[in-house]
Amino acid sequence: MQAKANKKISIVIPVYNEASNIQALFIELTSVLSGLPYAYEFIFVDDGSRDQSLSIIKQLAEANSHVYYIELSRNFGHQYALKAGLDLSNGDCAISMDCDLQHPPEVIKSLVAKWEEGFDVVYTRRMEDKNLPWLKRKTSSMFYTILNRLSDLQLENGTADFRLMNRNVLNAFSHLNESEFFIRGLIKWAGFRQVAIDYSPRERFSGDSKYNLKKMISFALRGITSFSVKPLQMIASLGMILFLISLILVPYALISFLIGRVVSGWTSLMISVIFFGSLQLLMMGIIGLYISKLVIQSKQRPLYFIRETNYSSPNINERERIAR
Structure with missing residues (x-):
């Protein structure tokens, strides 16, 4: 077994318009990592930032x-930015975290301690933040409840993308090339020896959250459709129920017509048309989500392209670097 001094920890940090946070995060991370008996590296993945994020990172690198x-x-x-950093990382383990300091750097010591005990994945659960708006806390809780009921996964409430992954998990993870990534679900699905630790999130150091309502809904749909076909099964069950109901209603309508007891009712007719029409559109929409995922996956497009890097990694050669 390698001595601790010969082992390395990779810290992978996706960055998108985080210029005001990078320096503060770097200072705190350096303070924490320098106190551990391991070599370490910081891998900042710039995900098309439009501010000065990349230039600040380059200055730090120099x-x-x-x-x-x-x-x-x-x-x-x-x-995808997170996957790019994890794919290229050289460390014996990699820790992924956000750039806004809501993931407290001091928690890294607890992650590493569990890693030293032999766990392959050490993931975090965000404790409820009473300062968050009630609606945001409620929708977050609902997301995990719905995901767990509609899929075979069981993700704890508050599971975050703040985690440690051992090298064997990173090697397995690099082979996953799904068109729509839901990393916290994939890591749970992959298995290995996993353990959770709880943490209290900080206030965002600077700037605004990049996850608006639209992105949150899209993220939730991605998680559900990536790990569950139960919505399709529900559609089939609902269709069967409606078919059985029609077997009763159609003879009733025919008998009513034959004995001359047909009662015209515009309101009931319109309600029926609107209800079943909306239901059919909803069903078609759910089916369309799955079909669109199949179409995109069938194209086998690269998950990301790297424009420039100062990182040398045996996990990716020059041809891959251009292609991905």
Whole structure:
């Protein structure tokens, strides 16, 4: 077994318009990592930032040998930026975290302690923040409840993308090339020896959250449709129920017509048309979500492109670097 001094921890940090947070995060991370008996590196993945984020990271890299940057060719999204950093990382383990300091750097010591005990994945659960708006806390809780009921996964409420992954997990993770990534679900699905630790989130150091309502809904749909076909099964069950109901209503309508007891009712007719029409559109929409995922996956497009990097990794060669 390697001595601790010969092991390395990679810190992977997706960055999108976080210029005001990078320096503060770097200072805190350096303070924490320098107190651990391991070599370490910081991999900042710039996900098409439009501010000065990349130039600040490059300045840090010039002044500090522990800092590396990966510049993606455009904004691919948080999950893909995170995958790019994890794919390239050289460490014996990698810790992924956000750039806004809501993931407290001091928690890294607890992550590493569990890693030293032999766990392959040490993930975090965000404790409820009473300062968050009631609606945001409620929708977050609902997301995990719905996901767990509609899929075979069981994600704890508050599970975050703040986690440690051992090298064997990173190697397995690098082979996953799904068109729509939901990393916290994939890590749970992959298995290995996993353990959770709780943490209290900080206030965002600076700037605004990049997850608006639209992105949150899209993220939730991605998680549900990536790990469950139960919505399709529900559609089939509902269709069967409606078919059985029709077997009763159609003879009733025919008998009413034959004995001359047909009562015309515009209101009931319109309600029926609107209800069943809306139901059919909803069903078609759910089916369309799954079909669109199949179409995109069938194209086998690269998940990301790297425009520039100062990182040297045996996990990716020059041809892959251009292609991805």
